[in-house]
Amino acid sequence: MSEFKKRVLVGSPVHQKPSILEPFLRSLQRLACNTIDIHFFFIDDNENNESSAMLTSFQEKNQNVKIESSQLADVYLRDEHTHYWNDRLVWKVAGFKNHIINHCLEEKYDYLFLIDSDLLLEPETVEHLIQTEKDIISEVFWTRWQPNTELSPQVWLMDEYTQWEQRRGEVLTEDEKYKRHMEFINKLKEKGVYEVGGLGACTLLSQKALEKGVNFKQIKNLSFWGEDRHFCIRAAALGIPLYVDTHMPAFHIYRDSDLAYVDEFMTKEKTQVSAKEEKKNKLTLSMIVKNEGNRYLKEALEKHKQYIDEAVIIDDGSTDNTVDICLETLKGIPIHLVRNEHSKFSNEIELRKQQWEETIKRNPEWILNLDADEIFESGFATGVKEILDQEEFDVVCFRLYDFWNKTHYREDEYWRAHFVYRPFLIRYKKDFKYIWKETPQHCGRLPENVFELKSMLSQWRIKHFGWADKEARVAKYKRYAELDPESRYGWHEQYVSILDESPNLVRWTE
Template sequence: MIDNLSFWGEDRHFCIRAAALGFSLYVDTHLPAYHIYRDSDLDGAMEFLDRTDKRGASPSGASRPKLTLSMVIKNESDCCLRKGLEEIRDYIDEAVIIDDGSTDDSAEVCSEVLKGIPVRIIRNDVSKFSNEIELRKQQWSETVKSNPEWILNLDADEMFEKRFKEVARQLISDQEVDVYCFRLYDFWNETHYREDEHWCAHRYYRPFLVRYREGFVCKWNDRPQHCGRFAENVFELPHKLSDIRLKHLGWVNEEDRMAKFKRYQELDPEGTYGSTEQLFKHSG
């Protein structure tokens, strides 16, 4: 007690005692709060929740940007799909997933891991990957139907390092940036990535996180393979390089490497859209 103070109420008592003891107090206003002072205030709680969406929108209409995961999957359930989605779900608001002709339970894994988050899965009865540009255009078209604010385009075998989770909201709150680029590391086992004359993707920055601008006219690279995930004119938008690294785990297992080798041999035998030297040296 402080004898010469007559203020009543536990909140005033707490603040005064904290100040007297030398503690600084701060209020986090990033998310709106509803003060329940007495039992009668409970009546307005549900109305408040109705006016406050799950992304932190306040009654005045302000909100945190919505982050939409856009992903293409095909027979990924035996790989790292589950592990990747478990990390992603902590910072996304919704997901749009193209199931490109899976014959396993990849789509069911997505629904299970992302339970509680709005997920829309579009199933292709016949895979479009042999003409990748058609698949990427479909992915973009379906994603923008959800009226996204930011689009995070990841493959099922890609995973950001842990600190991305801590800064994701900070990145998409920057009004000066529309495109974030990251370096992708091709891991050759669980702990090491490959680097040599044929494997050096991590030396370059590529766009993975893009703000959706309504009215932006996409100009695509119409190559059937290695066409890029976003339109090639995306760099007309304000962009920034991030030092956060992205792990690519699609080459970790020898079985997966052989499957990729055979697939690209069939789709691009002359190496017109990729590197035949890289493929022939796939096993390191």
């Protein structure tokens, strides 16, 4: 052993079934030790003799492994629905963890890494966490705490499991809570190190933090459930900030059904295990909405939900249930929602730039810019993958058809948009200088110089329902008459033609 290596104690109370304990121990055995010297300390709380035998086998095959029996025989229940804890079990585990802490201090280890026995690690996890130079830091993992719910991280911002920012005394609507919650969740899906208010189960603690007195003892005047809450509050009171790292998420075997994904995680046969690793060719929907409640928004989002990975929504001063429709329809999809108190549409360039800036904040790979009344034809949900996977083109152009009712689009000398391919989908390039057409109306939904990038034409078509009912057409005519009375930014004859009583219509066919 090199004298320059940091000494790390990996500690775990173990009450585990063999099918889960086996990959857990295999994961520990492959931990990288290039810059650290790892020792192990298990507290054997198993009621299953086979599990105890597996710990003994691990000890025989590896150096520096310490095992102590808990001498207890509690029953711990779990099923495909959840895990069933009681107060006695919680504080029993807290006692085990404190015993490990005391051993770490007595033996003067540089770090303690506490890990639950149903987690799998990337080999470089411990070395990486040490490199962050944080006194208390967890590696993130994602879990469906209840069946058919969204994956959630094991870290939080305040109280027992609050995952949104809220100042003391601040009153938030449910919409605002959801928005802030999604901002937190989305942030953790980006690789980084972030300060949090609570963590656990996969945590590195420095000798400095241990010597300050962090531990899992119950704080008697605190009603919060779980030993991790008491640990985190004590750490904060001692002035030790808590952090989470998201570079190499652990894998949580919370249910027996999760065992099906163990080999994928351990062998890295796939680049993604559920939501635990970053998705390649992420597709971000970018959209501006305003008072779309009784129009096509819900139908459009239901279609888009089939193929997008996240959405950036700018609500431009809606006074109806537009925001509720967005949140409900895209439930399960990360949403970055921005609400303008007053509409910016009278100066469209300001609104489009806002949309762009909020979208690129999400570090997108591909950006799909659609309005709330635009829907791709059938088949696009499967066909888009081929576009996203190709590496030659960065701008993708489509034909847009202006529907005058639910089944027919308009085609005449004034309405020929579908004869032209326009950009709706682009690969975002951080090093490219994007330039906008600086006009208050008809400025374009994307920067005007995107064609400096290599573009392609797609056969997939877009159905535009913005003109599909007479009331909407009249409203748009009045709006253009007000915002562009001299037709400086649009075509006067086309403005007038909006009110044509008998335009030429063509039936749509897929």
